[in-house]
Structure formats: structure tokens, C-alpha cells
Amino acid sequence: MNQSKKDLLDTLAGVARALGHGNRLELIERLAQSEAPVEALADTTDLSVANASQHLQQLRRAGLVTARRQGRQVIYGLTDERVVQLVGLLGDIAETNLAEAERLVSRLFSEEDADGALEPVSRETLRAGLERGEVTLLDTRPEDEYRAGHLPGAINAPLDQLDQILDQLPRDREIVAYCRGPYCALSHEVVQRLTELGFRVRRFEEGFPEWKAAGLPVQA
Amino acid sequence: MNQSKKDLLDTLAGVARALGHGNRLELIERLAQSEAPVEALADTTDLSVANASQHLQQLRRAGLVTARRQGRQVIYGLTDERVVQLVGLLGDIAETNLAEAERLVSRLFSEEDADGALEPVSRETLRAGLERGEVTLLDTRPEDEYRAGHLPGAINAPLDQLDQILDQLPRDREIVAYCRGPYCALSHEVVQRLTELGFRVRRFEEGFPEWKAAGLPVQA
DNA sequence: GATATATTCAAGCAATCAATTGAATATTGA
DNA sequence: TCAATATTCAATTGATTGCTTGAATATATC
Incomplete structure (x- = not known):
């Protein structure tokens, strides 16, 4: 197995791992609405500011979100509309393939x-x-x-x-x-x-x- | 934040985490060609049989691959064509957003x-x-x-x-x-x-x- | 410059994960 | 039933991750 290819797959795996935490998915879902500074994100996701900041940095390292400084705030946003598609596809697959996810979705909307x-x-x-x-x-x-x-x-x-x-x-x-x-x-x-x-x-x-x-x- | 929704996102995160390892992506890439028994998969991916088996089970728990017994072998396959799309999209995003991935792709094909x-x-x-x-x-x-x-x-x-x-x-x-x-x-x-x-x-x-x-x- | 605000960094602990090894299970064919 | 084969399980080790806390950094305002 080619070493370059292994490196490439490891890099892709790193991006996938960045999606591998509920809080980060929640942040992405929030960012899909609009870009926002850290505190606003921490607020709507019920995370401490420090914790939100760390998750955002992981997303940034994975190339899924961008950060720009505006005054004393750092504004985060999605790098790419395709990130939304990616999470959507993830949801579709999970929904059809995982009995558990299906159960959760139906409970979420059952009433x-x-x-x-x-x-x-x-x-x-x-x-x-x-x-x-x-x-x-x-x-x-x-x-x-x-x-x-x-x-x-x-x-x-x-x-x-x-x-x-x-x-x-x-x-x-x-x-x-x-x-x-x-x-x-x-x-x-x-x-x-x-x-x-x-x-x-x-x-x-x-x-x-x-x-x-x-x-x-x-x-x- | 709704508890059901949190559970749902955690479930999605679990699926993403299942993609979060180079060996598992390699297994998926191999499975995208055709279904195969564990030993064949271990062979083409250069993993020990036990290791391949464990990775495959993680993919199975995440609903990304299916397993069926055939005689004394267990045949693994992708559950869904969309898994291929998902990995493809992951690659696209990584490629355009991550300088490192781009570098790796170009090295992979440079000659x-x-x-x-x-x-x-x-x-x-x-x-x-x-x-x-x-x-x-x-x-x-x-x-x-x-x-x-x-x-x-x-x-x-x-x-x-x-x-x-x-x-x-x-x-x-x-x-x-x-x-x-x-x-x-x-x-x-x-x-x-x-x-x-x-x-x-x-x-x-x-x-x-x-x-x-x-x-x-x-x-x- | 000094102070306030927004964000990030660093240290530490508990929890989880990856890989290895050797044993255990299930199926086939003698 | 017994041996052979394919796969999985269990236990271990070292490494990584998530969260908290308190300190450090960068920018804006006084």
C-alpha cells in the first residue's frame, strides 16, 4: 500500500473524526444558519465558551469552518456549502441504516x-x-x-x-x-x-x- | 436543547467516528468494489485478520456495512451506495479545504x-x-x-x-x-x-x- | 498607556480507542 | 464426533479525546 495514499486516507479520516462529536455537529448545524462569534455559538449550543472554542478549532483544523477576526470577536462560518450536504448525507444514511437513529427521529417528531x-x-x-x-x-x-x-x-x-x-x-x-x-x-x-x-x-x-x-x- | 435531538446528533456523530480511521476508509474503499470475506479484506488492506474484523464490526455497528454468513465465511458489503457518495464528498471537501490533503493528492499523482x-x-x-x-x-x-x-x-x-x-x-x-x-x-x-x-x-x-x-x- | 472584553491556551483527570495476542466460537467435511 | 478453517471475543497496553479551571493573549475603548 502506497504511503501517499495512506497519508491521504488518514487526512480524510481526520476530517471525519472532526464530525465525530455531537457538540461539533450541533455547532455545524448552527453555523449552517449563519456565521457567528464564539460566544453566540456557545450560547445556542449550551457549551462553555472555552469548550465551544476548542470544538471550533478542531473543525477549523479539519477545514470545515473558517475563522476571521472582526474587532475583538472571532467570527466562525462554514467554509463550504458542501459541509451541509455532508452532514445531511450522514443523516440520511444513519436514518435508513440505523434502527436506533430511526427511532430517535421518530421520537423527535412523534407528537x-x-x-x-x-x-x-x-x-x-x-x-x-x-x-x-x-x-x-x-x-x-x-x-x-x-x-x-x-x-x-x-x-x-x-x-x-x-x-x-x-x-x-x-x-x-x-x-x-x-x-x-x-x-x-x-x-x-x-x-x-x-x-x-x-x-x-x-x-x-x-x-x-x-x-x-x-x-x-x-x-x- | 432537546434531549432527543442531542441523542440523534450523538448517533450521527457515531457514524462519523466510524469513518474516522484510515484503515476503515480503506476497507470501505475496497468494499465499494465488491463484497468480500474478512480474510480477503484483511489481505488487500494489509491488516491482521483480527484487526480487520474489529474495524469491520465498528463499521457494522455504524450501519455502514452489512455482514452475512456464507458457509464458514462472513461476507461484508456496503449497506448502501450512498456510503460511497459520503466518502467521496468527504474527499472533495478535504481536497478543496485542506492544503495538506491537496498536497497529498498532487503528490499521489505527480509523476x-x-x-x-x-x-x-x-x-x-x-x-x-x-x-x-x-x-x-x-x-x-x-x-x-x-x-x-x-x-x-x-x-x-x-x-x-x-x-x-x-x-x-x-x-x-x-x-x-x-x-x-x-x-x-x-x-x-x-x-x-x-x-x-x-x-x-x-x-x-x-x-x-x-x-x-x-x-x-x-x-x- | 490602562482597562475591559472576547477568545484562546495549558494543565490535569477520566474516558475512549487502536492494535496485539491468545483463546473461544461456529461451520464444514472427514 | 473430531479436526480444520474462518471469524470473533477478551484482556492488555499506550495513545488520544473531552471537559473543566484558571491564566494568557489580542483588540477596542477610555
Whole structure:
């Protein structure tokens, strides 16, 4: 076995190992929404700042995230949209191949997605619906993530501000809600609430990062 | 942070960790060619049987490979074509983001791909060329891997048997050689040799596993 | 310059992982 | 049933990883 090749595989293995910790995957998931300084990341992931910093540096060494200094903060971001695809593919494989993962996914959504819920909307369906102007689109993520970028025409509608925008929502058109990705629960909660209120609302089966990674247009 | 979600991410992290060792990536690369019993895998990857067995079990626990007993042997195989895609994507990201990986890839091919070599052929170009019958296709992998599956119409042409099939090769048509994937050196060697002999020969930029994973036809 | 803030570094401990060795298990064929 | 073969298990060793704590560094503001 060729030594160069062994080195190469070891390097790839190092990148894989960088993905091999729940906290780092969580950081990546957060970074897929928008870049952010360490403290904000530590905050949303419930890690100590020091710990978040160390995980971020591992991701950086693996070439998965970049860091740039801005004033006294260090802003981290994903190096590449493909990192989102990579984690997504990892999730797909885990979901179909691991009974345990499947069980976890179903538990994660079991209450929200119970009988009443409609089929989620695929990327292609959503794209077509938007193009024809048939769909009202809701971004259910927190406001700062919305401001960092969202799908064209989406209305920011986090659960706790839902009441204030109810009068903007049509009762005669289909509404689609999205959030951070297939494992994110935010849009589920909004769909559930709006369904109770009698709206025709479905969930986008992916999320903002996947949309962006697919090269589809986003709006700042 | 939701506990179910944390569990889910930890499960995904476990799958990533299973990819986090050079020996296991090598095993996967080998398995992408064809399924095989432990001893054969240990052999081509230069691991002890016990060590290979342990790595394979980790891959199995992660849901990346399957095992089935056949007589006194246990045959391992990839659970899913997407595992090939996953490793490919890992390689792509590593290659573009990590200076070191880039250096390793270029060293791996530096001698073979020196100035004289032509551009490698893309999947789409190859597909089109085959469809129009314009291309003679060589599978440069060892005979057992060829027998386990190859691209339609490919001639098995490992380097050490090249002399015996020279008279089957056209001098007036384009020849394309492929092997195990973008990091595999076998086709490079064959291309170099045939180029020296005056054939018009180029390399397929991917390999058998990627072709198969893309859902294109293969021949047993 | 001095001080405050954001991030990183360094040390230390517990936990996990990789590789080796020799024994144990399961299957086949005599 | 017994021996042979293929694979896995168990125990050990050395190395690596994750997290915490407190100190160190770099930048901005006074």
C-alpha cells in the first residue's frame, strides 16, 4: 500500500473524526444558519465558551469552518456549502441504516407529526409553488438567523411572535413553514399551532441550509 | 436543547467516528468494489485478520456495512451506495479545504499526471462517448474486482496483463481507463504505459463505485 | 498607556480507542 | 464426533479525546 495514499486516507479520516462529536455537529448545524462569534455559538449550543472554542478549532483544523477576526470577536462560518450536504448525507444514511437513529427521529417528531399532519413539501414542489406565487412561506427560525439570510419572500414567523403576524396569513392559500433542516423542530411547532387555528399549512421537508447548498436563491 | 435531538446528533456523530480511521476508509474503499470475506479484506488492506474484523464490526455497528454468513465465511458489503457518495464528498471537501490533503493528492499523482497527460474524462463525457460507441473502455482493477462488476463493455486490463491485450486495442479510437475512484492510482499507471506505446488514452476522473452509485448501468 | 472584553491556551483527570495476542466460537467435511 | 478453517471475543497496553479551571493573549475603548 502506497504511503501517499495512506497519508491521504488518514487526512480524510481526520476530517471525519472532526464530525465525530455531537457538540461539533450541533455547532455545524448552527453555523449552517449563519456565521457567528464564539460566544453566540456557545450560547445556542449550551457549551462553555472555552469548550465551544476548542470544538471550533478542531473543525477549523479539519477545514470545515473558517475563522476571521472582526474587532475583538472571532467570527466562525462554514467554509463550504458542501459541509451541509455532508452532514445531511450522514443523516440520511444513519436514518435508513440505523434502527436506533430511526427511532430517535421518530421520537423527535412523534407528537407534532401525529396523524393529522400533512405530508411535508419537497424542495422541488416548494420551488415550483413559489415560482407560480401559489405559496405563502414562513421562516420559523429566530429573527437573527432570518436576518442573516432566508428564502425569497419568506415571512419571519418564530413561534413566540406568531400571534402578531396572524393577520398577514391567508386562509385560502397554502402556507409552507421551514426552519433549520430536517432535524429541526421549529417548523413542526409552528405547523401544529397554525393547523389548530385552521390554516392550510405544511412543512418544508428540508431547511434553509439545504436550500442554500442546492444553489437556490436566498435573500438577505 | 432537546434531549432527543442531542441523542440523534450523538448517533450521527457515531457514524462519523466510524469513518474516522484510515484503515476503515480503506476497507470501505475496497468494499465499494465488491463484497468480500474478512480474510480477503484483511489481505488487500494489509491488516491482521483480527484487526480487520474489529474495524469491520465498528463499521457494522455504524450501519455502514452489512455482514452475512456464507458457509464458514462472513461476507461484508456496503449497506448502501450512498456510503460511497459520503466518502467521496468527504474527499472533495478535504481536497478543496485542506492544503495538506491537496498536497497529498498532487503528490499521489505527480509523476503519472505530469505535463504530457491529457485531461481526465468526466462521467457525462464518458457516458455520451460510450453511448455513441466511440470509446474503448479499460477496467484497470484486478481481475476479481472486475468480475464482481464493471462498466458495460469494459475490457479488464490490469497493468501486469496489459501486454496480452495490446492487440485488442484500437490505435485510431479514443481509449478511456478507469479504476477504483479518484484516489486510485491504477488507471494512471495504465494510461502512462499506453501513452508511451502511442495509444490515444485518457483517464476517467472517477471510478467504478461512483459510476455505480450514480445509478448508471453496470455489467457483472 | 490602562482597562475591559472576547477568545484562546495549558494543565490535569477520566474516558475512549487502536492494535496485539491468545483463546473461544461456529461451520464444514472427514 | 473430531479436526480444520474462518471469524470473533477478551484482556492488555499506550495513545488520544473531552471537559473543566484558571491564566494568557489580542483588540477596542477610555
